[in-house]
Each structure stands twice: as C-alpha cells, then as structure tokens.
Amino acid sequence: MNKKIYNHDIMICTHEAVRGNYLFSGRVLGTTEPEDLIQLHPDLKSQWQFITAHYDRIGLSHSKNVIWDVSHTLMSDYPDYDISVFIFGDVVDNHSNDHKWFHQIDPKWFEVVEYVNSKNNFIKLAEKLGVKVPQTKCFDTKTKIANWDDLIYPCYLKPAVSVDGVGIYRCQDQQQLKEALKEFDDKVPLQIQQEINSFNFLNLQYRINKQGLERFAATEQVLDGYAHQGNRYPTKHQPWSIVQPMAEWMYQQGMKEIFAFDVAVVETETEPSYYAIECNPRFNGASYPTGIAQKLQIPSWTCENFETKYRSLAEIDLKDIELDLSKQTGVIMVNWGTILMGKIGILLAGTVAQQKDLRTIIKQRL
Template identity: 65%
Template sequence: MNKPVYFRDGDLKVIRQKIFNHDIMTCTHESVLGNHLYSGRVLGQTETEDIIQLHPNLKSQWNAITAHYARIGLSHSQNVIWDVSLKILADYPNYDVSVFYFGDSTNQASLEAAWFHQMDSDWCNVVEWMNSKNKFIQLAQELGVSVPKTLCFESKATIANFDQLPYPCYLKPAVSVDGAGISRCENQEQLCQSLKKIADDLPLQIQEEITASNFLNLQYCVTADGVKRLAATEQILDGFAHSGNRYPTKHQPWETVEAIAEWMAQRGMKDVFAFDVAVVEEGGQPRYLAIECNPRFNGASYPTGIANKLKLKSWSHETFITQYRSLDQLDLSSIEFNPQNDTGVVLVNWGSVLVGKIGVLLAGSIEQQNELRAILKQRL
C-alpha cells in the first residue's frame, strides 16, 4: 500500500501522507464502554491518500459511515487496514505517524512503550512528563502560569496536616483519563474515605475547588513552522467528566498556557495537544487558571478536525446514547449536515454505535444546534 511521495509545484517541499492509528487502548480506563471501538473517530480528519488502521469490529459500519461522509462532502482515507496493532506502523516508513497517545500510559514497561521510545524518544519523554498532573503543576509554577492552589504528593502516606488542606477539594491521581479516579471531597472525612480507594504507591494531588463559570479546552498543533493555535472550545461537562465541546467561545486566553506549549514544542512534542483552563469571574472580569495538559488528542480534537475541514463557524459535539446498534438503523433524514447552509448532524465517533452510543457534531447556530439535538434524541 506504500504510495509515492509527492512534491508541490514550484518548490521542493515534500508532501507526506500519514498513517493514522487512533486506537486508545494504551491510554484509557477500563470503565470506558466500547473503548476498543474509538479508533474510527479520526476517519473524518484523514485525506484520501492517507492510511487508517481500524478495529476489525468496525467493518460492519464502513459502508454506512462512508456513504454519510460522501453525502456531506467530507473527504477521508480510502486505505483501511483492519488491524490496530502498533507494529504495523513500522511497515510504512515513508508515512508520518498520527496516534492518539504517543506512548503507553497504562504500562510504561510494555513493548509498545519501548517501541514509541525507539521511534522518537523526545516526543515520548515530553508526553510522559506532561501526562502527569503533578509534573504539569510543577512546570506551570516554574513558568509563572496561573493554576489553582494544588498540593502534590508522591503517595497518600506523605499527606499531613489534613486540617490545613483546602476544602472543598478534588483528590486526583497524578495520571488519569476522562476523570477516572477523581473525587470531590467536601471535608476531611470525605477526603480520608476517598484516600482509602487510592493505591499506596500512587502519586496524587489535592486541588482546591474553584468556582468556575466555564471550562475551556485550548488545542495546539506542532507544525514545521512551530506551535500553532488550533481551537478554543468550551467544555460540556457531566459532573467533572468531559462529555462534549462547543465552538466558538468568547474566551481566548491563549497567553495563559502559551509558555507551556512552547516549552513542549522545544522539547520534541508533535501533532495535537491541549490544555484545560478554568474561567473564574472576579469583579466582572474573567481570570484564567490552567488545570492540566492533555499531551495527546482529546475528545475535542476529532470534531475540531472535521469542523476545520468543513470550515464551520459554529458547532457543538456531544455523545448520545442510542437504542440502535448499527448506523444503518439511524434516521438522519432532514437533519444530516448540508454543506449548502453549514447546518446539520455529522457523525464523529461512529464505531461506538456497536455498544449503543455515538459522538455527534451539531453544526449551526446555538438555536439550530438545540433544534438538531432535540430531533436527534427523539430518533435515537
């Protein structure tokens, strides 16, 4: 499947195709339903000549999703490998690699982790560093980036002076995905109960609860020309777990995290990464606090990639539960995305329909999004 490398007319800049493997099993929590099916959500970001690795269980949905993308005018890879093994990436040395997470956060001693280190040790090292909430806080403080009051610990045994800790607070494992293991503690008693569920050797942090009017996701991408601002979106939260994003937002606090983004790029970060930033209203003026870094693609990255290709100015992305187990059963008539008016439904995380949920981009004004959401829910 190797294809020739192309050149742009008039210069010698090589246009390299990519091979996409966005399986999330090296960076996920076992509680995520259907997590082995998430490799499909990057399809809308690919181009025709790219290669994409998909879980073989998604084969049954291929005709339906490609027909949907054809109707809405969204290009995508036509070269599918129905196997998400990372070993396959080595067979395509002329392709740039795009993965969900450059490393293995579930087991840093795994063969996959060793393979990533061998491929690009700088990229792998900066990802591992920034994936630790404790190291993020440490770096933010060194660079003068505003963060909430946060106490970092190597283990729960090192916590002292419980009566002097900030309450209410959040107890967070230093490494966590999708809010897994995070507990809100109203007082010392609740904190002690939550700590009993934490492993003895697990690094963790205790962070003050802040009264935020909003939480933002600031995405960057490292290009040949340096760090590029990709998109600022507002997070849609279910409790403290991320459940969706909305674009655009009036908040654009790029300067809050720019120093960390540049630090990462200088040390070898590549592709897409993002920051979570809290918006705190004080005296009618917003104050921005950096919460953590996602040194990888995240839930907002996939709708953002599709929205950028379709040149959308207003959209939201959410996950919906459905009674159906196949895309062929979904009725998108009259609400499917229409490129003539930039309004309608675009399927993003389509593979998870096999377990009864789908990630959907709703394009249009806030009012149009609300209407689309109401109709879609009735049909699911």
C-alpha cells in the first residue's frame, strides 16, 4: 500500500459563516497509517497528545508525522506520497492558487469533481444514464422560470453549487418559492426539486483505489428534523444498482478516492422505492467513521455529533467506555478538533442497545 499525504481541511468546500469548520482537518487522523503524513490546522496542536493517547489505548494505528499547515500546495513538496484530500478542487474560489494547482496536477480528476459537484449537471447525467431521481427542474438563472404551474409542492430550491448546504430552501407553495428566490442573484444557476416523502436517507459510498472501483459502505443518515447529525451502519437497504451507472461513469472519467450518493428511501406496501438526490464527489461525514470501523473490523456502529460545555479533550473522561476491540463495543473520538468550539463527533460501536447505553453516558459527561 502506498504511503499518503492527507490534507482534509474543508475550507475549500465550506461557507465561511459556518462556525468552527476550520477545525475539521483532524477527523481523517483515525483512517491514516503510521507511514503517512498528515496536514493539520495549527489550532489543533493543543489536542494532539490527548487524541493520540486515545487512539493508542484502543489500538487504532495512525500517522504521527504532522505538518501544522493546511496549505494544499505544500503537498508538492512530497512527490513520493499519494495525495488524499477532502475534495479535489476549490469549490469556494475558482480563481485561487489551490484551484489552479488541483487542475494542474490531475486535470481529469479535477474536471469530474467540478462537473458532478453541480447539482444541475448531476440531474442531467442521471437522466442520461437512467438513474432514478425526484422530479427536478434545472435553470441557468431564476429569470428562466416560466411554467410555474408545472412545479410540484412542497419542493426544495437549491443553488446548483451549494457550499455546505447554505442556500437551500424548503418551499410549501408558490408564494414561499417566490420569496426564497429573492435570496438568489440573477446569475446563479439553480434547481427546484420535488420533496420526497421520506424520513430515511442513505449514504452510498464508493472508493477508487489501485484495484479499481469498489463499494465502500452503505449507511443510514441520523437526522434531527432535516439536519444531518451522523450515520449508522449497517443498514438493511442496499440499493447500489440505483447509482452504479453513475459511479462507473465517474470512474471512467478519472475520479479517484472516495465519493458518495445521497439516496432517499420511500417505503411502500410492497417494497421500498429509492431516489438518488445528489452526489458528493468527495469525502463526506460518513467516510471517516467508515474508514475507522473498517480498519478495526467493527460490524455495528453509529457516529454522531455531540455538543459539550468543555473546550478541551483533557476535560473529558471517556476511558472506561473507550472501544474494547475484543468485545466490539465502546467509543472512538472521530471529529475531535471541534472540541475547541464545544462540539465532538464520536463513533459508538456495538449493538443498538449498547449504542443507546453509550449515548446516555456520553451525554451525561459532556
């Protein structure tokens, strides 16, 4: 296996207004190996000794070779290492040095990410390849919306390229839709998508490595209302055939590493129906616990985000409930850097009943 340099800073794919996102670069640590390099935000230095001690206690291998700088172009200084990034491109600023650098080092990978990252391109490609999606109308600008009576409510109004979910509006009727459209610039491409009546959404992850395209994991999204709180594995739903044509197309176009599809489950009296909602041509929140769980061969887990009054891992004592690999139950800290903002992402391993007990204990201690 080739050694890698990891830089999973998400600021090239996130809205500046979202608090604490610059601290997310640490969540890839548990998926790395000792021979790898990892780039971390310098603010995470204060937590380094605590997270590495936690991983060492539970037997989770990881890189200890840290570069305390999240500049992507620094990766050029390590030509012997394969590159692993959160997203291969700069979604926020297409005039940045990062944007040019990504395009330069692997144009095919860069172009497929940029193409599929547009929700409008995703819909066009889905229709071309026969991938089942909700009824969706795509527009180059809001001024092109003409046939209002063709729209189905409730619906979602989305910019074609959404950064960190910002700018997505749920509209109950035409009046709400017209109000929401006022928030959009005249030149922004957008789409209006029929709401799927579902409380169950899947995340279907693929991975591309030297052997080719492989199915990485199917997880269920843990939701608080409409807000994504985490992921659960395993799931009884395995609708890989729905998105397989698009996964194969992306592979042929030059996609690399991990990418994932959001799929809605609609329960019927006979068997469920599945609809592809969008593709994230990059790592996502489910990728990190999945990588850790597969390394440690954990068969059942949930990864969730918790809020806490604490601002350092030193203040949190979870040692007695840390993962016991022999029993395949216990907790693993995944998104640990965000503790500086009072949030932490934790994997709960074990049966559903064991996960419930662990969740109760964690909430009491945070």
